[in-house]
Amino acid sequence: MAVIAIIGTLDTKGREHAFVADRIRAAGHTPLLIDVGTAQPPQVTPDIARDEVAAAAGVDLTEMIARGDRGECVSAMAIAAPKLLKQLQEQGRIDGVISLGGGGGTAIATAAMRALPIGFPKLMVSTLASGNTAHYVGTRDICMMPSIVDVAGLNRISRTVFSRAAGAICGMVDAQVDTDDARPLIVASMFGNTTQCVNAAMPILEAAGYEVLVFHATGTGGRAMESLIESGMVAGVLDITTTEWADELVGGTLSAGPDRLDAAAKAGVPAVVVPGCLDMANFGERNSLPKQFEERTLYVHNPQVTLLRTNATECQQLGKILAKKVNTYTAPVTVLLPRKAISLISAAGQPFHDAAADAALFDAITTELKPEIEVQSMDCEINDPAFAKACAEALLRNLQKN
Numbered sequence: 001m002a003v004i005a006i007i008g009t010l011d012t013k014g015r016e017h018a019f020v021a022d023r024i025r026a027a028g029h030t031p032l033l034i035d036v037g038t039a040q041p042p043q044v045t046p047d048i049a050r051d052e053v054a055a056a057a058g059v060d061l062t063e064m065i066a067r068g069d070r071g072e073c074v075s076a077m078a079i080a081a082p083k084l085l086k087q088l089q090e091q092g093r094i095d096g097v098i099s100l101g102g103g104g105g106t107a108i109a110t111a112a113m114r115a116l117p118i119g120f121p122k123l124m125v126s127t128l129a130s131g132n133t134a135h136y137v138g139t140r141d142i143c144m145m146p147s148i149v150d151v152a153g154l155n156r157i158s159r160t161v162f163s164r165a166a167g168a169i170c171g172m173v174d175a176q177v178d179t180d181d182a183r184p185l186i187v188a189s190m191f192g193n194t195t196q197c198v199n200a201a202m203p204i205l206e207a208a209g210y211e212v213l214v215f216h217a218t219g220t221g222g223r224a225m226e227s228l229i230e231s232g233m234v235a236g237v238l239d240i241t242t243t244e245w246a247d248e249l250v251g252g253t254l255s256a257g258p259d260r261l262d263a264a265a266k267a268g269v270p271a272v273v274v275p276g277c278l279d280m281a282n283f284g285e286r287n288s289l290p291k292q293f294e295e296r297t298l299y300v301h302n303p304q305v306t307l308l309r310t311n312a313t314e315c316q317q318l319g320k321i322l323a324k325k326v327n328t329y330t331a332p333v334t335v336l337l338p339r340k341a342i343s344l345i346s347a348a349g350q351p352f353h354d355a356a357a358d359a360a361l362f363d364a365i366t367t368e369l370k371p372e373i374e375v376q377s378m379d380c381e382i383n384d385p386a387f388a389k390a391c392a393e394a395l396l397r398n399l400q401k402n
Contacts, residue, residue, distance in 0.1 A: 002095035002173040003030045007112055009105045010035040013151050014043025016100050023166030032094060036081050036108045038073035056084040074104045081108050082115035089116055096121035096173040098165060100151045110136040121172035125165045139227040183211040184235035187225050191217045191241045193343035194276045198240055200388035208396055217241040222256030229263035236399050237264045238391060243277030245318055246310050252281035261325035270398035271333045272391050273326055275361055276382055278318050279346040280307045299351045309352045312360040319364025327370050332398035334374040336391055337362050341381035
């Protein structure tokens with residue numbers, strides 16, 4: 001029998017959450033109702049009251065409610081709820097979490113869910129689930145389920161959706177997960193333009209006894225990889241594809257933010273870093289490209305993605321950024337430079353071939369890196385099997401040194 005936390009604003013959506021609690025109870029599990037409402041008294045009696053939630057963050061809820069600022073109350077609960085839920089999870093008191101919400105409830109509940117580890121069952125039934133959910137999900141495995149109708153009463157639609165949601169969270173906590181693989185973890189970054197390189201490096205690392213997790217360098221993928229590195233679960237980093245920094249610099253759609261490349265330094269994890277796909281920044285459909293880039297070198301990857309070739313000035317800036325980040329690494333790190341191409345389409349004869357831009361990138365990296373940081377410069381393309389082998393072997397050496 002599992003204990004499933006049901007977190008919600010019980011002052012406005014208490015009956016709906018109580019319905020889910022009944023469905024969970026009928027499935028043989030124990031619901032734990034947690035109130036994060038801040039307006040009226042709860043419609044149903046919670047197992048954990050709002051004052052106890054607020055106390056987890058040292059918040060005086062009574063005084064805050066008296067001021068009557070709903071936004072302030074929601075923001076406070078979005079800080080307190082993660083602390084409480086994390087405590088419950090670490091104490092082994094809950095095995096999963098579910099919530100129903102509109103704007104405020106979704107903000108509070110997903111903030112709490114983001115504090116929980118990857119693999120912990122999390123389900124958010126929300127009026128916002130059919131839109132852009134990136135800021136609610138973050139880098140966690142939160143399942144977002146559309147509520148279809150508003151979370152405002154029980155009717156033939158909401159009862160169906162809420163019953164299925166209760167069944168889903170029960171199924172998630174019942175699912176058996178094989179966690180017997182004790183191999184140390186290596187994370188790797190990959191893009192379509194570096195797939196061959198990563199695929200060739202993986203078997204070498206796996207043959208040495210490591211499990212390799214590959215992250216797609218699409219902004220969300222980079223943030224998820226950084227989050228996992230920072231968690232302390234990772235033994236080594238094969239950062240072949242640092243392309244998200246190109247998007248961050250020029251305003252592309254796949255930026256992972258200014259903290260990309262920081263986690264390995266914070267965690268003290270051995271690494272290999274490559275300027276993979278720093279020749280490209282991602283934008284949407286061709287007709288959506290910002291006007292200032294109209295005369296630049298472009299490549300229509302597919303109808304929804306237009307790639308912008310970074311120029312020499314931008315590549316010089318990117319080289320300095322990459323070097324500045326790597327200079328903070330405390331564990332062994334190697335930077336590898338594929339001189340003939342940093343992506344599949346930057347090789348000679350390909351659409352993004354620009355020797356001057358690549359030279360500006362490589363020169364900035366080698367000039368700005370600390371002398372003690374190892375740099376391997378190879379006269380080959382990034383997807384050359386020899387380059388992939390060099391990356392894998394460099395990481396294995398760094399792991400042995402650490």
